[in-house]
Amino acid sequence: xxxxxxxxxxxxxxxxxxxxxxxxxxxxxxxxxxxxxxxxxxxxxxxxxxxxxxxxxxxxxxxxxxxxxxxxxxxxxxxxxxxxxxxxxxxxxxxxxxxxxxxxxxxxxxxxxxxxxxxxxxxxxxxxxxxxxxxxxxxxxxxxxxxxxxxxxxxxxxxxxxxxxxxxxxxxxxxxxxxxxxxxxxxxxxxxxxxxxxxxxxxxxxxxxxxxxxxxxxxxxxxxxxxxxxxxxxxxxxxxxxxxxxxxxxxxxxxxxxxxxxxxxxxxxxxxxxxxxxxxxxxxxxxx
Amino acid sequence: xxxxxxxxxxxxxxxxxxxxxxxxxxxxxxxxxxxxxxxxxxxxxxxxxxxxxxxxxxxxxxxxxxxxxxxxxxxxxxxxxxxxxxxxxxxxxxxxxxxxxxxxxxxxxxxxxxxxxxxxxxxxxxxxxxxxxxxxxxxxxxxxxxxxxxxxxxxxxxxxxxxxxxxxxxxxxxxxxxxxxxxxxxxxxxxxxxxxxxxxxxxxxxxxxxxxxxxxxxxxxxxxxxxxxxxxxxxxxxxxxxxxxxxxxxxxxxxxxxxxxxxxxxxxxxxxxxxxxxxxxxxxxxxxxxxxxxxxxxxxxxxxxxxxxxxxxxxxxxxxxxxxxxxxxxxxxxxxxxxxxxxxxxxx
Numbered sequence: 001x002x003x004x005x006x007x008x009x010x011x012x013x014x015x016x017x018x019x020x021x022x023x024x025x026x027x028x029x030x031x032x033x034x035x036x037x038x039x040x041x042x043x044x045x046x047x048x049x050x051x052x053x054x055x056x057x058x059x060x061x062x063x064x065x066x067x068x069x070x071x072x073x074x075x076x077x078x079x080x081x082x083x084x085x086x087x088x089x090x091x092x093x094x095x096x097x098x099x100x101x102x103x104x105x106x107x108x109x110x111x112x113x114x115x116x117x118x119x120x121x122x123x124x125x126x127x128x129x130x131x132x133x134x135x136x137x138x139x140x141x142x143x144x145x146x147x148x149x150x151x152x153x154x155x156x157x158x159x160x161x162x163x164x165x166x167x168x169x170x171x172x173x174x175x176x177x178x179x180x181x182x183x184x185x186x187x188x189x190x191x192x193x194x195x196x197x198x199x200x201x202x203x204x205x206x207x208x209x210x211x212x213x214x215x216x217x218x219x220x221x222x223x224x225x226x227x228x229x230x231x232x233x234x235x236x237x238x239x240x241x242x243x244x245x246x247x248x249x250x251x252x253x254x255x256x257x258x259x260x261x262x263x264x265x266x267x268x269x270x271x272x273x274x275x276x277x278x279x280x281x282x283x284x285x286x287x288x
Numbered sequence: 289x290x291x292x293x294x295x296x297x298x299x300x301x302x303x304x305x306x307x308x309x310x311x312x313x314x315x316x317x318x319x320x321x322x323x324x325x326x327x328x329x330x331x332x333x334x335x336x337x338x339x340x341x342x343x344x345x346x347x348x349x350x351x352x353x354x355x356x357x358x359x360x361x362x363x364x365x366x367x368x369x370x371x372x373x374x375x376x377x378x379x380x381x382x383x384x385x386x387x388x389x390x391x392x393x394x395x396x397x398x399x400x401x402x403x404x405x406x407x408x409x410x411x412x413x414x415x416x417x418x419x420x421x422x423x424x425x426x427x428x429x430x431x432x433x434x435x436x437x438x439x440x441x442x443x444x445x446x447x448x449x450x451x452x453x454x455x456x457x458x459x460x461x462x463x464x465x466x467x468x469x470x471x472x473x474x475x476x477x478x479x480x481x482x483x484x485x486x487x488x489x490x491x492x493x494x495x496x497x498x499x500x501x502x503x504x505x506x507x508x509x510x511x512x513x514x515x516x517x518x519x520x521x522x523x524x525x526x527x528x529x530x531x532x533x534x535x536x537x538x539x540x541x542x543x544x545x546x547x548x549x550x551x552x553x554x555x556x557x558x559x560x561x562x563x564x565x566x567x568x569x570x571x572x573x574x575x576x577x578x579x580x581x582x583x584x585x586x587x588x589x590x591x592x593x594x595x596x597x598x599x600x601x602x603x604x605x606x607x608x609x610x611x612x613x614x615x616x617x618x619x620x621x622x623x624x625x626x627x628x629x630x631x632x633x634x635x636x
Contacts, residue, residue: 034408036356085595091407095354096551096594103544103587107580220539224419227412231405261434265423268416272401275413279404 003257005136010253011246012142015149016211018245019204020226021233022153023197025241028230030169030193031087033094037102039223041198044105045071045205046214050118060120060210068202075198076191083194084187102219109216117213126210145207149242152203156196157238169193221264228271234281243282247274297478297618305613316463320456328459332527334565335462339469339520340542341549341561343513346473348547349556350485351509352492354407357414359543360398360421361391361514363536365521367425370531373443375430380447381461384522391518395511403503415539422537436532444529458527465523469516474558476512477616481505486617540583551590554600558614563601 020042027033035041045067052063082101086093128140160166171179172189179186208214208222225248233244248267255266274281298306319328340358347353368387372378378386398417405413426434448454476482484505487495496502521542525531535541545568553564575582597604605611 028408032408034412036412082591082595090598091352091354092348092555093594093598095356095408095411096547097591099356099544099547100587100591100594103540103590104584107583107587110580111584220415221419224412224416227409228416231409231413235409261423261427265420265427268420268423271416272420275401275404 006253006257007250008136008138009142010250012138012146012249013253014229014242014246014249015142015146016204016207016245017225017229017248018149018153018242019200019207020222021229021241021245022149022156022238023200023204024223024226025230025236025238026156026200027193027197029236030173031190033083033087033190034098035197036095036098036223037105037219038098038201038226039221040102040105040109040219041071041201042205042208042222043214043216043219044109045198045202046120046209047109047113047118047216048202049120049206049209050113053120060122060206064203064206067206068199071198071202072195076195078198079191079194080187084190087190102223106216106219113216115215115217117215118209119213120206120209122210141210145211148203148207149245152200153238153242156200159196160238165192225267228267231281232271232274234284237281237283240281240283247282293620295618295620297615299612299615299619301611302613302615313467317460320459325452325455328455329527330569332459332462332523334569335466336520336524336527337546337549337565337568338466338562339516339523340546341553341565342466342469342473342558343516343520344543344546345550345555345557345561346476346509347513349550349560350477350482350489351506352489353506353510354411355414355513356411356539356543356547357416357418358513358517358546359537359539359541360414360418361395361517362521362524362542363418363421363425363533364391364394365518365523366525366531366536367428367431368518369522369525370431370437370439374437374440380443380526381457384461384519384526387522388515388519391521392511392515394518395514396507398514399507399510403506418537418539422533425536426533432532434533436530436535438530439526458523461526462523465519469520470558472512472516474614474616476509477558481508482616485509545586548586548590550600552593552600554602554604554606556599557602557606558616560600560602567601 020038024035024038027035048067048070049060049063052058052066053060056063056066058066078101082097083094086097122141125141125144129137130140130143131137158166160169168179168184168189169192171182172184172186176186179189204222229241229244229248231244232247233240233242247270251270252263252267255269256263258266316331319331323331340362344355344358347355347358365387368390369380369383372383372386373380376383402410402413402417425431431437444454448457477485484495484500487498487500488502488505492502521536525536528535549564549568550561551564552567553562554560571582571586575585578585593600599607602613
C-alpha cells in the first residue's frame, strides 16, 4: 500500500511536470525555439504570485487572474523585442540569448528576494485529503493540480486544432515564409505563442509555489523536468507531455522510495532509458 | 599569369602575430622568474578557462554541437584526479592525463545517447547528463559523498619538493595544458576533418551527400572536447585541492562563464576564447564584489553581443581590419605584394 501511495503521488506530481513541459513544447512546436530561461520564468511567476497574494490579500489560485495575463504580456514583449531577433538558421543566438536571460532572471530574483526559500499558503486545501481505503488517500491539492494540468492541455489542444489562432500557429510552424503570403504576420504569431507559453508557465509557477518551498536557484531543474517530459512523451504531442510528466513523476517517486538520494537520479535515468530505447518518445507526432 | 598566384594559408598579420605569440609564450614560460605566487595562481586559472572555452568553441562554434553540459567533464576530470591519486596512488600529473583519457572514454557512450537529440534539445540533454554525473558523484562515499573531500596532505606535499616547486609545477602544467588544447584544436581544424566540419557547418545535407561522415566527425570532436575539458577539470581541482559535487559540476562556473568568454571573444574563431577569457578576468577583478548584479551584467553583455556583434570581439576585428590571426582556410594569394585576394569562402 506504501508503494501504491508513492506511485499515486508520482502520477499527480506528473501533472505539474506536464505543465512545465506544455509551455516548452508549445514554443518549440511553433517557432523551433528552446527557451533555456523556461524554468527561471516558472520561478519568476511563483515570486510574482508571492507579491500579489501578499499585496492584495488574494488566494494563490485567484492571483492567477492577475499573474497569467501579466506573464502573457511579458512573454509577448519578450518575443517581439528580443527573441524574434535571434530566430534564423543559426542555432546559437536563441540558445545563448535565453541562457543569458536565465542568468539575469535568476540573479535578479536573488537580488530582490534573497536566497531564502519561500512558500505560498493556500489555507485548508493544502492538508485536505480524500480517503480511498483506510490506508490510502489522495491529497486534494495534488489532485486539483493534476486536473488543472489535464484541463490545460485539453484547452491547448482545442486551441491548436479548433481555432483561428491555432491554425495560424500550425501554419507558421509548417512554413514560415508561405504564411506571410497569406497575410499572417509571423512575428506577431510568435509573440502570441510566447505569451501563451508564459501564461501556462504562470499556472505551473503558482502550483509550484503552493506545493513546496521555492527559491531563486530552482529554475534550471524545472527546465530539465519539463524537457525530460517532452522527450519521454514524444516531441510535438501535447497529450504526450502529460504522459511524459507522469512517467517522470512516477520514476522519481519510486527512486525516492528506494533511497531519498535517488529521487532525481531515477527520473533522469528514466529519461536516458527512453532516449536509448525509444528516442522518438512514446507518442511522437504523426508525420504527415 | 601562371605563377602569379599561390595558395597560402598564412597572412602577413598571422605571421607577425605568430612571432608575437611565441614571444608571449616564452615570457609566460619564464613567469615563475618574474611573477608572484598570486599572479601565477591567477594565470593558471586563466589557462584553465582558455582551455575550457576553446573546447566549448570547438563543439559549438565549429561543429554545431551546442552544449550547456560541459561541466560534466570538468567534474569527471576533477573526480578522476582525486580518485586516481587518493585510491590509485598515482602522481597527480599522471592522474591529470589519465583523467583526460577517462573523460574522452566516457564521452563515447554519452555521445551515443545525446546524438539522438537535435540542435537545442542536444543542449539541454547534455545538461541532464551533467546532472546525472553530479548526482552519481554525491553517491561516492569514499570521496566524501555530497559534501566532498580534500586532497590529503601527503599527496599535496609528495607532488614536488617544497611549496614553491609545487606552485611552479601546477603553473607549468596549466601552460602545457593550454598549449596542448590549442594545438590539438588548430591541428584538428586544419586537417581534412576540419574541412569536413566547415562543410557540415555550411550545409550539413550537402556535406553528407558528398560523402562526409557527419556522425563520425562529430563523435571525434565530442570525444576530443571530453578529453580536453576533463584535463582542465583535473587541473582546476588540483589547484583548488578540494572537490565537492556542487563545485565540480557547477553549470555557472564551468558553462555559463565559459560561454560568456567564447561569446564576447568570438564564437567560431581560435583566438576568440583567449580574448574572451582575458576580458572576463578583467571584468571579474573589477566587478565581482557586486555579486549577483555582476552576474546579471554578464548575462546582459552576452545578450547584447549576441544581438549586435554575434561574432564577438575577434570577429569584429577580423571584419573591420581583415585580420586573420589564426587562419584555418587556404586562400589564393598574389605573389606580388599588396594584391591579396579575398578568402575563397567567407567565414560564416
